[in-house]
Amino acid sequence: MANAVLEMIDVTQVFGDKANPTYALRSVSLQVEQREVVIIMGPSGAGKSTMLSIAGGLLRPTAGRGVIDGTEITRLGDRALAAVRLRGIGFVFQDFNLLESLNVIQNLELVLARAGVRGRAATARAHEILRILGLEQRMDYRVGLLSGGERQRVAIARALCNNPTVIMADEPTASLDGKRGAEVMTMLRMIAHDMGKAVLMVSHDHRVLAYADRVVWLQDGLLENREPESMATIAAPQH
Amino acid sequence: MTLLALRNLVSEKTRFAFSAAGIGFAVFLITMMLGLYQGWNTKVGGFVETVDADAWVARKGTTDFINAASILPDDVGSDIAATNGVTSVHPLIVRLMSFEKDGKKVDLHLIGYDVASGVGGPAKVTKGAKEPSGNQIIIDETLSRTDGVKIGDELKAGDMTLEVVGIASGANFAISQGGFMDVDSAREMLKMPGLSTFYLSRLDEGADARTWGDAFSAEHPDLAVFTSGEFASATRHRILDNIVPILFLIVGLAFVVGIAVTSLTIYTATVERAREFGVMKAIGFDNTDLYKLVISQSLITGFLGFVWGALLTYALSQFVDLLVPQFLVNVRLVDLAFVLGATLLMAALASIVPARRVGAVDPAVVFRG
Ligand SMILES: Nc1ncnc2c1ncn2[C@@H]1O[C@H](COP(=O)(O)OP(=O)(O)OP(=O)(O)O)[C@@H](O)[C@H]1O
Numbered sequence: 001m002a003n004a005v006l007e008m009i010d011v012t013q014v015f016g017d018k019a020n021p022t023y024a025l026r027s028v029s030l031q032v033e034q035r036e037v038v039i040i041m042g043p044s045g046a047g048k049s050t051m052l053s054i055a056g057g058l059l060r061p062t063a064g065r066g067v068i069d070g071t072e073i074t075r076l077g078d079r080a081l082a083a084v085r086l087r088g089i090g091f092v093f094q095d096f097n098l099l100e101s102l103n104v105i106q107n108l109e110l111v112l113a114r115a116g117v118r119g120r121a122a123t124a125r126a127h128e129i130l131r132i133l134g135l136e137q138r139m140d141y142r143v144g145l146l147s148g149g150e151r152q153r154v155a156i157a158r159a160l161c162n163n164p165t166v167i168m169a170d171e172p173t174a175s176l177d178g179k180r181g182a183e184v185m186t187m188l189r190m191i192a193h194d195m196g197k198a199v200l201m202v203s204h205d206h207r208v209l210a211y212a213d214r215v216v217w218l219q220d221g222l223l224e225n226r227e228p229e230s231m232a233t234i235a236a237p238q239h
Numbered sequence: 240m241t242l243l244a245l246r247n248l249v250s251e252k253t254r255f256a257f258s259a260a261g262i263g264f265a266v267f268l269i270t271m272m273l274g275l276y277q278g279w280n281t282k283v284g285g286f287v288e289t290v291d292a293d294a295w296v297a298r299k300g301t302t303d304f305i306n307a308a309s310i311l312p313d314d315v316g317s318d319i320a321a322t323n324g325v326t327s328v329h330p331l332i333v334r335l336m337s338f339e340k341d342g343k344k345v346d347l348h349l350i351g352y353d354v355a356s357g358v359g360g361p362a363k364v365t366k367g368a369k370e371p372s373g374n375q376i377i378i379d380e381t382l383s384r385t386d387g388v389k390i391g392d393e394l395k396a397g398d399m400t401l402e403v404v405g406i407a408s409g410a411n412f413a414i415s416q417g418g419f420m421d422v423d424s425a426r427e428m429l430k431m432p433g434l435s436t437f438y439l440s441r442l443d444e445g446a447d448a449r450t451w452g453d454a455f456s457a458e459h460p461d462l463a464v465f466t467s468g469e470f471a472s473a474t475r476h477r478i479l480d481n482i483v484p485i486l487f488l489i490v491g492l493a494f495v496v497g498i499a500v501t502s503l504t505i506y507t508a509t510v511e512r513a514r515e516f517g518v519m520k521a522i523g524f525d526n527t528d529l530y531k532l533v534i535s536q537s538l539i540t541g542f543l544g545f546v547w548g549a550l551l552t553y554a555l556s557q558f559v560d561l562l563v564p565q566f567l568v569n570v571r572l573v574d575l576a577f578v579l580g581a582t583l584l585m586a587a588l589a590s591i592v593p594a595r596r597v598g599a600v601d602p603a604v605v606f607r608g
């Protein structure tokens with residue numbers, strides 16, 4: 001695949017000791033291209049979060065390789081890995097995980113500053129992204145005053161700040177109602193299709209399938225590719 | 240990062256205030272102890288230094304002004320006057336005495352000096368008569384404050400009665416205060432005709448007091464000669480040597496308590512924010528960034544504690560002197576700078592344990608439920 005910005009090659013992850021091993025992932029391979037929304041689905045304990053942790057450079061796998069933007073991240077040291085996460089990857093979490101003591105724009109400016117963008121340039125960049133995500137009215141709000149949907153949009157804005165190639169999201173709609181969840185999914189899709197990012201996302205929620213370009217099914221640490229259409233037919237409630 | 244450190248602190252106002260107060264208290268104790276030390280250091284030897292003499296002659300075995308069990312006959316005075324290079328000689332009689340004023344005990348260092356020359360007399364008379372005679376006495380202002388002795392009061396000891404005629408400054412020896420009389424009247428009262436505790440000698444222009452002292456004591460092996468500087472420093476040591484270990488102990492304890500309080504509060508704050516630190520790591524901050532964050536929080540807390548402690552010291556030092564005049568607090572700028580340094584060191588040390596905790600946070604927590 002020419003435009004694969006994220007690759008996982010034969011990744012195996014074993015937790016626990018030799019006597020009592022847990023195989024979270026068994027030789028999993030996955031590629032995600034630019035402008036693509038890939039959703040990982042599967043039952044609880046299937047290894048979805050583990051897969052995202054390895055793909056996102058938060059965890060080094062027991063075996064196999066992870067590549068982001070041509071860099072083999074599984075070989076990097078802690079510091080270099082942090083740098084890849086800062087510039088190459090944007091993270092979105094189920095429970096938002098914004099810094100509560102800062103306001104909206106400061107949350108963005110902090111990660112911009114870490115990447116060396118400060119002062120006016122940082123403010124301008126933060127404004128630009130907040131405007132795209134419809135948050136210009138909320139810039140000076142304390143995070144604690146925002147609704148769940150707004151917080152998740154701020155989290156997406158923060159993820160986009162340093163212009164990463166990949167966005168990784170773990171259950172980004174699970175803490176939101178249907179309407180807010182749909183808003184967030186629309187945004188992630190726009191980010192992939194219009195801004196050219198690769199979006200890799202984990203979800204339990206069948207309503208998000210409509211926004212996927214591709215769905216992969218993970219069960220007992222094994223991966224299986226499926227078309228969104230066929231997923232939608234097996235998985236019951238459509239919104 | 241500094242902004243985040245500040246915001247994190249402010250978002251936990253009670254804890255922030257508590258740790259700053261803890262540090263502030265340590266700062267207060269340390270500054271107060273240093274101030275006390277400085278105060279004593281300047282005042283205690285200060286009287287000896289202000290006396291307008293180049294050399295102090297006493298009985299051999301005398302170590303300092305406070306502890307002077309020296310009795311000299313008047314021919315010592317004439318012997319000194321007869322040596323080369325001496326401009327003038329003045330007797331001084333010193334005796335720690337207990338008086339009574341309206342049934343209350345008043346202790347003072349009675350100092351009989353040569354009123355005509357003023358050598359060995361009060362450094363500065365702030366109120367009343369400047370030259371005592373007969374049974375008149377000029378007392379140190381500290382004594383007038385602690386024991387409520389005023390001009391016109393009578394001090395009694397046995398069959399003698401002294402009349403307070405003046406108030407002077409500069410004769411506070413911390414453990415006691417000075418009272419000045421005419422030397423001959425003092426001798427008469429103490430029934431020590433012709434005797435002195437010290438002889439103060441003024442030397443000719445350009446003469447070296449040490450050289451003169453060595454020559455003189457070589458001829459008078461039963462006498463000891465101190466230069467003014469030596470005697471002042473010996474007097475200081477006499478008092479300070481006893482209290483310095485206690486001061487050090489208090490300063491050390493304050494330092495440890497300051498570290499413990501800050502360390503504990505920063506550590507609890509860190510544990511509570513462990514997930515937030517995990518998030519920061521996940522989105523691209525490394526351990527160094529987070530150490531900086533923790534240390535900034537600690538240093539900001541330390542600095543605030545310093546300001547608060549310094550203010551507390553300042554406020555209290557305005558009153559302590561009135562309440563307990565023996566507490567001669569003298570806070571110097573260099574001491575404050577030293578305390579600031581110590582506070583920041585305290586804060587930095589306090590952040591070690593929390594920083595280690597932060598270093599151990601696993602960024603993968605963000606994807607766990
Ligand atoms: N740090 C760890 N130490 C030990 N076992 C772990 C660790 N992380 C995950 N596991 C185990 O690996 C397996 C996969 O976990 P993972 O969190 O990836 O599942 P998941 O698909 O995200 O589940 P859920 O939908 O409940 O979030 C589980 O059996 C889990 O208990």
Ligand SMILES: [Mg+2]
Nearest residue numbers: 048049606608
């Ligand atoms: Mg999970």
